[in-house]
Amino acid sequence: MTEDRRGGQAAARGSDGRGDHDARTGRGATDEGPAPAPPGSSPRRRRDARRNRELLTDAAHEVFTEQGLEAPFDVIARRAGIGNATLYRHFPTRAALVNAVFRDLLTHTMTVGEQARTAEDAWSGLCGYLAEIFTVLASDRGANDLMTTHLEGVQTLETVHAHNRETVDILLRRGHTESTIRTDVTTEDVLFSFAALGRAVPALTAATTPDAWRRPLTLFLDALRAPSLPPSPLPTPPLTPPQLATTLHELAPHGGSRPGPHEKR
Template identity: 40%
Template structure:
């Protein structure tokens, strides 16, 4: 996790602690899920729990740190699709990649949920990034008549997150996610 323009630069030892915490959280979330006690993550990282809570005051803040690069890739992917793909196909591709990412990663669906419902400054960048990407792709698809005009970006993201969440522990998660998304996209078309 690197410092952004609005963040103060950390001392080298503090930055190493942050990196160890994020690495440990990534491993623990993948193995045991996102509801693991945060003290277990601090122990795995070899730091005290006060260090964890000072750097990541909420579980959501830690989740977002773990998935920050991934979320930025989600936003960049939307921009790539906007520039190079037909509107309906761009939206469908982006949503499919989003639900596949969520269904294959135990923490990504929780991070997306934070993007939809999170409060406070630690969730604002995540919410803005994901919502803006969905909104741009949706607006473009709606302008061509491929998607009903009454559908909102938040509704789309809730549907995608629901699909990812419901398939994340299935042995054939990708196939199920694709089928459920196909049904959803059919329902989004104008009648």
């Protein structure tokens, strides 16, 4: 793909994963709006700029879903049919592009959290909330990277993390009062286990079925239940030995799974 001189150096950094410190961390990210049109630009140029931005965000979502958030920028540009230099004019950092792609999804996550807070009881609220999140983690590798790790500079993500923590904290305190959740369980217990289990979901579903995550999530949730309550029936069949071997292979650094946002290739 032809690149102009202004975009060539930046595109090279994005394509091989080296020298892309700002793009990886999101430092220096600007707002999520479209790149400002030059003074005196024509309506047609502004329309073209909007169209290019839409093509880039659509292509980025597809590539992030397939490859994770570390997908090279030149792959995204090729998928969109647009030059690398144009991509960098719209999204100067990886964080800016991630924020534009996943802003609506992250906002929806907060809406689900608000609904969970007003559930009839804390236990059903927590179970429904985590099930909604895990549905996303199983279907979108980019969203999985985003929600189970920390990527600096994604403004909406920082808001979601704070909201998620508050939601879990509210539900745990209610559950302690309602005697449905163990009183020694902390918010950090839930958030750590959520992230660890969530990272394994893509490998698990690739080796088994799209809803295979429901079984380990149920086991995790049962560990949070008050001892006086009976355990939940386990959904979906258990892993077979070959499925376990395949899942563990996918999780290993040499396996088929992609590195996370802060891992080296």
